Amino acid sequence: MIAHSIFFYFFSVIAIFSSLMVITSRSTVNSVFFLILDFISVGCLFIMVGAEFLGMIILIVYVGAVAVLFLFVVMMLNVAEQKQSWFIGKKSTHIPTGLIVSVLIFLELLVVVGGWKYKDNLMTSSSLSLSNISNTHQLGLVMYTDYILYFQLAGVILLLSMIGAILLTFRKRPGLKRQDYFKQISRDPSSSIELKEVQSNKGVKIDD
Amino acid sequence: MTEYLFILGQEIYKILFLLIPILVSVAMIVWLDRRVWGLVQKRKGPNVVGPFGLLQTIADALKYIFKEIIIPASANKTVFILAPIVTMTLALVAWAVIPMSEKLILSDINVGILYLFAVSSLGVYGIIMGGWASNSKYPFLGAIRSAAQMVSYEVSIGIIIINVLLCVGSLNLKDIVIAQKELWYVVPLFPMFIIFFISALAETNRPPFDLPEAEAELVAGYQTEYSGMMYAMFWLGEYANILLMCAMGSILFLGGWLPLIDIYPINLIPAPLWMILKILFLFLLFALVKAIVPRYRYDQLMRLGWKIFLPFSLVYLVLTASFLFYFDKLPTGNI
Numbered sequence: 001m002i003a004h005s006i007f008f009y010f011f012s013v014i015a016i017f018s019s020l021m022v023i024t025s026r027s028t029v030n031s032v033f034f035l036i037l038d039f040i041s042v043g044c045l046f047i048m049v050g051a052e053f054l055g056m057i058i059l060i061v062y063v064g065a066v067a068v069l070f071l072f073v074v075m076m077l078n079v080a081e082q083k084q085s086w087f088i089g090k091k092s093t094h095i096p097t098g099l100i101v102s103v104l105i106f107l108e109l110l111v112v113v114g115g116w117k118y119k120d121n122l123m124t125s126s127s128l129s130l131s132n133i134s135n136t137h138q139l140g141l142v143m144y145t146d147y148i149l150y151f152q153l154a155g156v157i158l159l160l161s162m163i164g165a166i167l168l169t170f171r172k173r174p175g176l177k178r179q180d181y182f183k184q185i186s187r188d189p190s191s192s193i194e195l196k197e198v199q200s201n202k203g204v205k206i207d208d
Numbered sequence: 209m210t211e212y213l214f215i216l217g218q219e220i221y222k223i224l225f226l227l228i229p230i231l232v233s234v235a236m237i238v239w240l241d242r243r244v245w246g247l248v249q250k251r252k253g254p255n256v257v258g259p260f261g262l263l264q265t266i267a268d269a270l271k272y273i274f275k276e277i278i279i280p281a282s283a284n285k286t287v288f289i290l291a292p293i294v295t296m297t298l299a300l301v302a303w304a305v306i307p308m309s310e311k312l313i314l315s316d317i318n319v320g321i322l323y324l325f326a327v328s329s330l331g332v333y334g335i336i337m338g339g340w341a342s343n344s345k346y347p348f349l350g351a352i353r354s355a356a357q358m359v360s361y362e363v364s365i366g367i368i369i370i371n372v373l374l375c376v377g378s379l380n381l382k383d384i385v386i387a388q389k390e391l392w393y394v395v396p397l398f399p400m401f402i403i404f405f406i407s408a409l410a411e412t413n414r415p416p417f418d419l420p421e422a423e424a425e426l427v428a429g430y431q432t433e434y435s436g437m438m439y440a441m442f443w444l445g446e447y448a449n450i451l452l453m454c455a456m457g458s459i460l461f462l463g464g465w466l467p468l469i470d471i472y473p474i475n476l477i478p479a480p481l482w483m484i485l486k487i488l489f490l491f492l493l494f495a496l497v498k499a500i501v502p503r504y505r506y507d508q509l510m511r512l513g514w515k516i517f518l519p520f521s522l523v524y525l526v527l528t529a530s531f532l533f534y535f536d537k538l539p540t541g542n543i
Contacts, residue, residue, distance in 0.1 A: 002212075003212065029284075029287075029340065033287070033337075036333070052317065052318055052319045053319055053322070053379075056319050056322035056323060056325075056326050057322070059326035059329075059330070060322065060325060060326045060329055063326075063329075063330060064326060064329030064330060064332075064362070065329070065359060065362075068332055068333075068336070068355055068359055071336055071340075072336075072352070072355065075336075075340050075348075134318045134379075135318065135319075136318065136319065136379055179507070
């Protein structure tokens with residue numbers, strides 16, 4: 001039990017520290033690195049409470065894919081420029097928006113935690129049977145039976161957003177040379193190579 | 209208290225017992241790689257240091273240790289130093305779940321295959337960090353290339369893993385191996401094995417997909433600014449990753465520690481040896497591919513990953529699922 005709480009506090013302290021560093025660090029790239037550290041420690045916390053599937057999925061999806069794209073975008077930005085614009089400026093327009101969002105999140109958390117306090121058998125009343133079958137099995141059992149509609153809807157929403165993103169970035173540029181693989185492969189030497197006798201000091205006229 | 213210390217000591221002993229053989233075998237595998245490469249090109253390869261040149265890698269490693277580490281003045285120092293450390297740590301950390309036999313496994317976790325997948329998908333960070341922190345053109349271009357490459361091939365590796373998991377019904381690596389007692393999955397899922405092998409080449413930045421470090425275009429890619437021990441760590445991490453991919457391939461498709469056929473003289477060979485033989489076999493294929501295949505162009509690489517492997521493995525997934533469903537062979541697991 002002692003080891004368990006030591007690890008719990010270790011990961012929680014790292015998670016809180018790194019989430020603070022995400023919003024306070026000056027360089028955007030460092031922020032993203034701290035965000036990744038945050039994801040990893042939250043994943044570890046998930047594993048510690050026995051939700052190993054969720055923890056691994058957080059590592060794979062958030063750290064392995066989403067944060068990589070974040071990092072891409074942030075690294076492409078000009079970091080020096082970022083430092084000047086709103087961080088150092090006296091009047092920041094971002095603080096009110098940030099405050100509103102954080103107050104909203106705080107209220108939501110209050111509702112969730114309050115509801116938990118109000119109805120303390122919330123965990124046991126769910127359809128999960130907490131027997132000795134593994135976490136992944138349990139998830140699969142409810143996800144594809146009780147919650148199949150929500151699962152499918154989430155998938156459709158993701159698909160829509162993917163199509164939307166492709167549509168937004170896709171543009172036809174004129175004058176772009178594309179390679180046609182079949183054309184390339186189906187060329188044969190007789191049609192593409194021509195041998196010419198070249199006389200000295202005369203040269204050869206090439207058609208095109 | 210003493211009990212905790214005892215457990216801690218035992219665990220550390222186990223970890224060392226795993227890590228030291230891996231580091232030694234990485235050194236040997238580098239030698240094997242260069243040797244095979246040489247033999248294919250009718251050269252001798254490294255054959256001077258030690259018997260058959262076996263100690264060549266150790267000599268190289270010593271050279272790297274004694275070289276000066278140069279950190280570029282404009283580099284982001286923390287990230288620059290962190291990058292090779294991250295690469296090597298991630299490459300070694302994944303070995304914790306690899307079962308060498310039914311008993312010889314450091315931690316037998318429920319979601320072993322997901323853990324492997326997660327750690328191999330984190331491997332991209334070492335490269336991005338190294339490329340960005342160097343603050344120079346070629347490393348950054350190399351890092352971007354390799355990140356895009358690794359992210360795209362991960363997708364098809366993920367779907368291949370799902371293919372295998374459909375047949376097993378468990379995420380535990382030990383269960384995956386035991387499920388292959390009757391038939392190795394390389395037989396029914398042969399196309400998936402081929403795609404896994406090629407994706408593994410791309411995932412570990414091996415030739416013919418070594419675009420992140422294509423010498424002609426990018427000097428040495430993300431490793432350009434690295435020197436001495438830091439370069440050696442990148443290089444160790446890379447080969448440990450290759451070994452890991454070989455181990456993953458032999459667990460998913462070649463039946464892990466299971467013998468080729470379970471009859472008298474053959475099943476006398478101990479289980480870990482079978483595992484090592486299979487890893488070596490896959491590595492030999494890796495080394496041969498390096499020697500005989502020319503490098504891909506970048507657009508060809510992306511096309512192969514997204515337009516060919518991804519749809520093909522998706523279709524094969526549907527086929528596998530329908531086959532299992534139709535013949536009522538879906539694994540029920542321990543429900």
